[in-house]
Amino acid sequence: MRTALAAALLIMSTQESAPKVVSPEIGPDRQVTFRVLAPQAREVVLTGEFLKGPKPFTKTENGVWSVTVGPIDPEIYNYNFTIDGVRTIDPANPDVKTGSTPSTISSVLEVRGDRPAFYDPQAVPHGEVRTHWYASKSLQTTRRLTVYTPPGYDGNPQARFPVLYLFHGANADETAWYRLGRANLILDNALAAGASKPFIVVMPFGYGVPPNGPSRPGENTARFSQDLIEDVVPYIDGRYRTIADREHRAIVGLSMGGGQALSIGLSHLDLFSHVGGFSSGLGQASEFPKTYARAIADAAKVNRDARLIWIGCGNEDGAFPQSKSFSEFLTAHEIRHTFKETGGAHTWMVWRRYLKEIAPLLFKDAKGSDVQ
Amino acid sequence: MRTALAAALLIMSTQESAPKVVSPEIGPDRQVTFRVLAPQAREVVLTGEFLKGPKPFTKTENGVWSVTVGPIDPEIYNYNFTIDGVRTIDPANPDVKTGSTPSTISSVLEVRGDRPAFYDPQAVPHGEVRTHWYASKSLQTTRRLTVYTPPGYDGNPQARFPVLYLFHGANADETAWYRLGRANLILDNALAAGASKPFIVVMPFGYGVPPNGPSRPGENTARFSQDLIEDVVPYIDGRYRTIADREHRAIVGLSMGGGQALSIGLSHLDLFSHVGGFSSGLGQASEFPKTYARAIADAAKVNRDARLIWIGCGNEDGAFPQSKSFSEFLTAHEIRHTFKETGGAHTWMVWRRYLKEIAPLLFKDAKGSDVQ
Numbered sequence: 001m002r003t004a005l006a007a008a009l010l011i012m013s014t015q016e017s018a019p020k021v022v023s024p025e026i027g028p029d030r031q032v033t034f035r036v037l038a039p040q041a042r043e044v045v046l047t048g049e050f051l052k053g054p055k056p057f058t059k060t061e062n063g064v065w066s067v068t069v070g071p072i073d074p075e076i077y078n079y080n081f082t083i084d085g086v087r088t089i090d091p092a093n094p095d096v097k098t099g100s101t102p103s104t105i106s107s108v109l110e111v112r113g114d115r116p117a118f119y120d121p122q123a124v125p126h127g128e129v130r131t132h133w134y135a136s137k138s139l140q141t142t143r144r145l146t147v148y149t150p151p152g153y154d155g156n157p158q159a160r161f162p163v164l165y166l167f168h169g170a171n172a173d174e175t176a177w178y179r180l181g182r183a184n185l186i187l188d189n190a191l192a193a194g195a196s197k198p199f200i201v202v203m204p205f206g207y208g209v210p211p212n213g214p215s216r217p218g219e220n221t222a223r224f225s226q227d228l229i230e231d232v233v234p235y236i237d238g239r240y241r242t243i244a245d246r247e248h249r250a251i252v253g254l255s256m257g258g259g260q261a262l263s264i265g266l267s268h269l270d271l272f273s274h275v276g277g278f279s280s281g282l283g284q285a286s287e288f289p290k291t292y293a294r295a296i297a298d299a300a301k302v303n304r305d306a307r308l309i310w311i312g313c314g315n316e317d318g319a320f321p322q323s324k325s326f327s328e329f330l331t332a333h334e335i336r337h338t339f340k341e342t343g344g345a346h347t348w349m350v351w352r353r354y355l356k357e358i359a360p361l362l363f364k365d366a367k368g369s370d371v372q
Numbered sequence: 373m374r375t376a377l378a379a380a381l382l383i384m385s386t387q388e389s390a391p392k393v394v395s396p397e398i399g400p401d402r403q404v405t406f407r408v409l410a411p412q413a414r415e416v417v418l419t420g421e422f423l424k425g426p427k428p429f430t431k432t433e434n435g436v437w438s439v440t441v442g443p444i445d446p447e448i449y450n451y452n453f454t455i456d457g458v459r460t461i462d463p464a465n466p467d468v469k470t471g472s473t474p475s476t477i478s479s480v481l482e483v484r485g486d487r488p489a490f491y492d493p494q495a496v497p498h499g500e501v502r503t504h505w506y507a508s509k510s511l512q513t514t515r516r517l518t519v520y521t522p523p524g525y526d527g528n529p530q531a532r533f534p535v536l537y538l539f540h541g542a543n544a545d546e547t548a549w550y551r552l553g554r555a556n557l558i559l560d561n562a563l564a565a566g567a568s569k570p571f572i573v574v575m576p577f578g579y580g581v582p583p584n585g586p587s588r589p590g591e592n593t594a595r596f597s598q599d600l601i602e603d604v605v606p607y608i609d610g611r612y613r614t615i616a617d618r619e620h621r622a623i624v625g626l627s628m629g630g631g632q633a634l635s636i637g638l639s640h641l642d643l644f645s646h647v648g649g650f651s652s653g654l655g656q657a658s659e660f661p662k663t664y665a666r667a668i669a670d671a672a673k674v675n676r677d678a679r680l681i682w683i684g685c686g687n688e689d690g691a692f693p694q695s696k697s698f699s700e701f702l703t704a705h706e707i708r709h710t711f712k713e714t715g716g717a718h719t720w721m722v723w724r725r726y727l728k729e730i731a732p733l734l735f736k737d738a739k740g741s742d743v744q
Binding site: 036041042043083084088090091092094095096098099100101102104121122123128129130131133134135142154178188211239 | 408409410411412413414415455456457458459460461462463464465466467468470471472473474476477493494495498500501502503504505506507514526529550556557560583611
């Protein structure tokens with residue numbers, strides 16, 4: 001087993017041996033250099049959320065390819081290398097974005113500014129992120145579920161808290177909102193700044209069908225909705241000190257999860273009072289009257305029951321026309337809501353900001369809350 | 373922003389569009405086919421823990437390279453593709469192993485057997501995995517820490533529990549023992565089978581210096597040890613219902629973490645009573661008398677205080693001679709311990725089995741425990 005021996009020796013010696021190729025290397029001027037050792041390659045190309053289009057590498061000495069871009073604004077970005085036509089990650093960067101399908105695999109570039117960002121860990125009280133394995137009766141399987149508890153949750157055993165149900169997008173999973181979205185750190189920081197109330201966040205796995213498998217239109221949301229309402233919400237109310245009523249439940253999602261949050265939320269105002277969709281995957285506008293039949297049947301009731309309907313989308317996002325059409329649809333049916341057009345594309349850069357923006361709007365007028 | 377639009381449309385349409393290339397594809401006979409679309413490549417090679425050595429792909433039609441291996445025994449394996457000399461992952465497989473350095477990045481192949489394995493989620497009560505962000509005074513930074521609480525922890529607010537401190541290896545991080553090691557599922561299953569007692573598991577980040585940076589010999593373990601003893605243990609005893617005495621603390625690790633667990637544990641039997649090292653990174657045998665000076669100075673006390681000293685290593689592992697030498701060193705100093713030689717190399721396949729094997733040995737004779 002020469003390979004096993006070699007692997008073991010490599011592991012033993014890693015602290016001594018620096019990697020041959022450093023990538024990405026962030027300069028003091030925030031110019032960023034990417035490198036890859038690929039002596040046999042004929043073409044290496046960089047794509048990334050910090051670029052307007054693909055950028056070719058140049059072959060330098062010893063088979064190392066290199067490209068420098070920037071200065072790049074402080075942010076967290078995804079990027080990929082394409083080596084002779086094969087889209088892959090930066091082999092020298094341990095920070096890899098993963099999800100539930102391969103299309104989401106990217107390397108991650110984090111450019112720091114002079115001060116911590118709103119999504120950085122700061123010297124404030126921190127909440128916890130908990131992973132549960134729960135038995136879904138609806139889907140007849142064991143599934144994972146992520147829960148954020150705010151700072152002080154364990155230390156205040158008498159306090160009860162509102163709950164935000166927060167959904168990821170297509171190709172992602174139940175870890176996305178904290179691993180990529182930094183939801184826990186954004187909320188820790190907002191709470192420490194006095195900008196928002198403390199609440200629990202529940203991040204379920206958004207697929208009720210296999211992420212890459214075939215499914216009928218609407219099947220995924222229907223199955224996910226059943227799991228959410230019949231399994232997840234009772235599981236959470238049974239295990240956490242929630243305030244288990246509609247006034248203290250919000251439902252928000254991004255992309256595919258935005259469509260889920262809006263369609264489930266606006267059809268179940270008996271369960272939820274705050275509803276939000278970020279860059280939502282909403283389907284054809286011609287289907288809105290059917291999907292939102294329950295809401296438009298009694299707009300006055302929606303306006304009475306919904307404390308917040310928040311729809312946001314970046315105007316560089318391919319999904320922007322859908323969000324705009326949906327806002328117009330709600331307006332035509334006299335359903336009050338906030339429609340927020342921002343800059344930005346279909347990226348976590350936008351969604352982290354949206355979470356920061358809506359956090360202060362959640363549960364601010366809720367009655368019966370015994371939170372601080 | 374054509375790229376943003378294209379990305380958004382891709383995300384919207386993913387449930388409809390199957391990936392062009394399926395990899396890995398596991399046949400009913402457990403033959404596994406790997407594929408990659410690489411029309412421009414001249415050489416594609418597969419390496420993996422299920423192979424004795426590298427295996428070349430064959431170029432088939434439409435630029436797709438393919439190789440079939442097996443049958444492969446049910447297990448969880450790491451593998452990589454090397455395309456024209458660049459070591460990378462399988463671009464069609466969303467299951468990616470990551471860590472704290474790039475050398476650990478691999479794709480993951482999970483071959484299932486006819487029945488669930490000891491590390492699979494089964495229909496048993498499940499514990500939780502919690503991620504904390506804690507302020508380390510020793511290291512003057514905010515660090516992450518993973519904690520497993522056994523099933524029933526939240527439901528039995530009067531019960532207190534022993535604690536296993538469990539360390540990862542080089543290149544890994546504080547998520548490795550549950551993401552790759554399946555520690556939570558192994559312990560859920562052992563507990564459900566009546567094979568072990570319930571205990572909390574604390575999985576800290578094992579680096580006190582940057583994982584890829586330069587450091588003096590011993591510096592990493594010294595800094596990690598200070599963080600463990602002065603920050604982590606008090607943090608855990610302050611937040612969890614632990615039994616906060618040496619009888620109810622175990623310290624175990626693998627590879628680099630095995631060396632940490634043995635050196636810290638055997639020098640701090642005032643804090644820990646059960647000590648274990650899996651495939652441990654122990655350094656030079658000539659250094660043992662210095663590193664373990666405190667233990668060998670009073671072997672009788674060690675034999676009185678240590679409820680378990682467990683050293684295991686696979687005989688195909690490059691680290692095997694170190695573990696064997698260390699066992700001989702303890703024997704020469706008349707320190708009672710278990711030395712377990714098994715098959716296997718330096719892999720998670722071995723470490724998952726070791727955790728299953730030692731779980732029943734932990735806290736079985738502990739006094740003063742009010743656990744079941």
